[in-house]
Structures are given as C-alpha cells and as structure tokens.
Amino acid sequence: MPRESAPCVPASEDVFLDHFPASDQNGAKDAAGAPFTIVEPAAQTAPLIFASPHSGRDYPPEFVAQSRLDPVALRRSEDSFVDELYGAAPGIGAPLLLAHFPRAFIDPNREPYELDPAMFSGPLPEGANTNSPRVKGGLGTIARVVTNGAEIYRDRLPPEEAERRVVAYYTPYHDALAGLIEQTRARFGCCLLIDCHSMPSIGGPMDRDPGDQRVDFVLGDRYGTSCPGPVIDLVARTLEDMGYVVRRNDPYAGGFTTLHYSRPEKGVHTLQIEVNRALYMDEETITRTTGLETLKARITDLMVVMAREIPGMIEQ
Numbered sequence: 245m246p247r248e249s250a251p252c253v254p255a256s257e258d259v260f261l262d263h264f265p266a267s268d269q270n271g272a273k274d275a276a277g278a279p280f281t282i283v284e285p286a287a288q289t290a291p292l293i294f295a296s297p298h299s300g301r302d303y304p305p306e307f308v309a310q311s312r313l314d315p316v317a318l319r320r321s322e323d324s325f326v327d328e329l330y331g332a333a334p335g336i337g338a339p340l341l342l343a344h345f346p347r348a349f350i351d352p353n354r355e356p357y358e359l360d361p362a363m364f365s366g367p368l369p370e371g372a373n374t375n376s377p378r379v380k381g382g383l384g385t386i387a388r389v390v391t392n393g394a395e396i397y398r399d400r401l402p403p404e405e406a407e408r409r410v411v412a413y414y415t416p417y418h419d420a421l422a423g424l425i426e427q428t429r430a431r432f433g434c435c436l437l438i439d440c441h442s443m444p445s446i447g448g449p450m451d452r453d454p455g456d457q458r459v460d461f462v463l464g465d466r467y468g469t470s471c472p473g474p475v476i477d478l479v480a481r482t483l484e485d486m487g488y489v490v491r492r493n494d495p496y497a498g499g500f501t502t503l504h505y506s507r508p509e510k511g512v513h514t515l516q517i518e519v520n521r522a523l524y525m526d527e528e529t530i531t532r533t534t535g536l537e538t539l540k541a542r543i544t545d546l547m548v549v550m551a552r553e554i555p556g557m558i559e560q
Contacts, residue, residue: 279413280420281342289337290551291432291558293424294330296440297352297417297501298323300343307349312398313390319530320390321348321383323442328536329519330440332544336551339424343417348396350409351385352417353439353499357410358384365400369407381450385414393449425505425512434511434558436471438550439501445522452495460488460523464498464516470506471513474557479515482549486542511560519543 279302301322303315311318333340343352357372360379363386373379382389386406389395421437428435443462447453461483465476480490498516506514521527524536 278416278420279344280417281344282420282424283331283334283340283342285334285337285339287337288339288428288431291428291435291555292333292338292547292551293341293421293428293435293437294333294338294440294547295341295421295437295501296323296326296330297343298347298441299326300345300347302344303346304349310398310401311396313394313396316530317390317394318348318396319346320392320394321387322346322530323440324521324525324530325532325536326440326442326519329524329540329543330547331540333547336544336547338547338551339428341417341421341424345413348387348390350413351383351387352414353501354378354383354385355500356385356414356418357406359386359406360384360388363388363397363401364403364406366403368403383450385410389450391444391448391450421501421505429511432555433560434555435513436475436550436554436558437501437505437512437514439498439514439516441496441516441518442521443496443518444527445520447495458495458520459491460520461490462494462496462518463490463492464496464502464518465493465514466498466502466506467493469508470498470502471508471515472557475513475554476515478553478557479517479546479550482546486545511558513558 299322301319303318308315308318327342330340355373357369358376358379359368359372359374361368361374368374376384378384386409387396425435425437443458445458447456447458463476463479465471476492480492483490496516496518498514502514502516505512519539524539525532
C-alpha cells in the first residue's frame with residue numbers, strides 16, 4: 245500500500261480543504277514525491293492494469309490562484325471518486341495507478357504537448373501540436389476550459405509553465421504506466437490496460453453529444469482496434485446483466501492513452517471505461533451519493549469476472 249504523507253493542499257487554506265478533499269489513496273504522494281500512487285497487489289495474478297488519470301484532486305495553490313473559477317467550478321473536469329470505484333483492483337490481483345494531480349492542471353490523456361498558443365505569453369516548445377481537435381475545443385494537455393466550457397485562467401501563462409508541468413507531472417505518470425505495462429507483459433506475456441473514467445450525465449458544450457442524456461457506461465476500444473472483440477463483449481455483457489445500459493465508442497472511443505499504448509501484435513491491449521457520474525455523485529456539488537457504494541460493489545464484481553476470463557482472451 246502507498247505510504248501516507250501530507251497532501252500538497254496547505255492545511256492553513258480551509259477553502260482548499262473544504263473543496264479539494266484528499267482521499268485515502270489519492271491524496272498522498274509516495275516517498276519519492278511522485279505525482280501518482282501505484283497500489284500494488286500482494287501478488288499480481290492477472291495480466292490487468294487499472295489506471296485512473298483524471299480522479300486526482302491535489303490542486304496546487306498557485307494553480308488555484310491563477311484561476312478565475314471558484315473551487316467547485318474548477319473541479320468540473322475531474323473524474324471525481326473514480327479512484328474509489330476501482331479501489332478493489334489490487335484485491336483481485338491487479339495494480340491500480342492513480343494520478344494525484346487534477347486534469348484541469350495537466351491532462352495525461354493527451355499528447356504531451358497539445359497546447360493552445362493563445363493561452364501563453366510566448367512561443368511554445370518546438371513540435372507542439374497546436375491544431376488538434378482537443379486544443380481547438382479548449383481541452384488540450386493544459387486545458388483552457390473545464391468541461392462545461394468555463395474559462396480557467398485569469399491571464400496568459402508563461403510558456404515555461406507548460407514544460408514544467410509536463411516534466412514534473414505528465415512524464416512521471418506515463419513513465420509509471422509504461423513500467424507497469426512492461427512488468428505485466430514480462431510476467432504474463434500479455435497485458436490489458438483499463439483506463440478508468442467518468443462522464444457527465446448530459447453531454448456538454450465541448451462534447452460530440454451536447455445536451456444528450458447519456459447511458460450508464462461507454463466502452464471505448466478505438467472502434468475494435470485496441471483490444472480483442474471478446475474482451476469488450478465480456479465487459480459489455482457483464483454490465484448489461486447487472487441492469488446497466490452500455491454503449492460502445494460513442495461518444496468516447498478512447499483517448500491518447502488507449503491509442504498510444506495499444507500494441508495488439510505485442511500482446512498489449514487497452515480498453516477505456518466511462519461511467520455516468522449521476523450513478524454515484526451529485527454533479528453540482530461534487531459530492532458522493534448513496535449510489536457510490538452500490539456502483540463500487542458492482543465494478544468490483546466486474547473486475548473479478550475480468551480477472552477470471554480475460555487472460556485466456558489475450559494470451560499470445
């Protein structure tokens with residue numbers, strides 16, 4: 245289990261503690277000061293890795309000071325409590341990777357330099373991707389807006405701030421993820437990375453489905469390319485047997501992580517799972533509802549099925 249230390253939110257700032265609460269796992273950094281925690285199983289018995297890149301809620305005070313948004317509004321992009329929903333992963337024999345930093349600060353489910361030049365006061369690093377659909381929508385590696393379209397920053401950022409965040413937060417997270425994949429593949433000869441997310445219950449202005457009521461789960465396999473068909477079939481069927489409504493690849497087919505790490509020819513597969521936030525939280529106040537424990541239990545049951553059935557579907 246990860247060793248606990250003080251969260252980066254200062255105890256003297258009560259407003260931060262009220263609105264950016266640290267969870268038992270996600271609120272602490274490891275002994276090396278890394279911006280993530282890996283919760284290891286006692287022994288890895290399944291070729292699965294679960295990762296939660298967007299549930300981090302360690303909001304650096306300087307970032308909060310740069311923002312024009314109040315603390316709750318700043319958390320709109322956060323996949324709140326997803327770290328808790330998948331907290332049983334180590335108990336079924338799979339590691340769980342948790343980012344501490346919030347998505348609004350830097351998004352690890354993007355290329356490292358998907359950046360909007362209009363956000364910065366000087367030239368960006370050479371090779372930055374300034375024209376991707378995500379950048380144009382305001383949701384690049386360093387986002388201009390939260391997911392409801394509200395602008396984050398009061399002023400332009402110095403360009404060196406982008407490099408600082410990539411080096412200090414983004415790169416260590418991906419180094420850890422790549423290490424887990426290689427470790428798992430070396431042990432089992434194959435690996436399935438499950439990228440764990442949550443989605444607003446209604447499509448937002450930056451989404452492909454603005455104003456649409458969403459289903460309970462969206463599974464993304466990059467339109468059948470990132471993992472074997474039987475894997476996504478199993479996950480969909482298991483959730484549907486629990487009474488959930490499931491859709492595939494619409495409106496989310498999988499982001500940078502799903503695409504970047506998928507190497508089926510080398511035994512590395514990826515699957516993105518999006519869960520509707522209305523099932524377990526109040527989306528206005530960013531607080532848990534009684535549905536969280538029920539959903540957590542069902543996701544735990546899903547992970548048990550995955551650990552039992554998927555190894556035979558992906559073995560080389």
